[in-house]
Amino acid sequence: MHPIGRFVVIAGLAIAGGAGYWMLKGGIAEAARIDPANADAVTRGRTIYARECAACHGKNLEGQVRDWKRRLPDGSIPAPPHDETGHTWHHDGQQLFDVTKHGRLKASGGAFASNMPGFGDRLTDRQIWDVLSYIKSRWPEAVQRRHDEIERRVNAQQAR
Numbered sequence: 001m002h003p004i005g006r007f008v009v010i011a012g013l014a015i016a017g018g019a020g021y022w023m024l025k026g027g028i029a030e031a032a033r034i035d036p037a038n039a040d041a042v043t044r045g046r047t048i049y050a051r052e053c054a055a056c057h058g059k060n061l062e063g064q065v066r067d068w069k070r071r072l073p074d075g076s077i078p079a080p081p082h083d084e085t086g087h088t089w090h091h092d093g094q095q096l097f098d099v100t101k102h103g104r105l106k107a108s109g110g111a112f113a114s115n116m117p118g119f120g121d122r123l124t125d126r127q128i129w130d131v132l133s134y135i136k137s138r139w140p141e142a143v144q145r146r147h148d149e150i151e152r153r154v155n156a157q158q159a160r
Helices: 003-024 039-052 093-102 125-137 141-159
Strands: none
Touching: 039 125, 093 125
16 A cells, blocks of 8 residues: 555544544533433424424423323324323433434334334434423423433443
């Protein structure tokens, strides 16, 4: 390999390594989580939720219909509530992110019939985390703490 080509490869690897270190030490990886205490994220998430989610999941996170667990004729369930009466808080943040980004059907590997579309082509990852931060900020403190415990358990399992 030509010396200049070798230099370009080494420089590229150094830059990539530095970027990876930055991401792990507080860049993208640190920001990519649900953070209901982050007022800016919650404010951005509220705006995005109103525009992208409220039509199905309700202006106040109440869901599409009262009996949201009853399957529709196509086998899917109505849009569930995202408040404390629903099941959203039973899922860890990464699952919620994946469902929002890819849609319920794809995120479940085809296991769940759902009309929930993926928003990965309309929202950035940061915007999805902001929406999830807004949703969690609306839960009572006791539900937020229970969700935090779910997150800790999942993270501990993944670390093994």
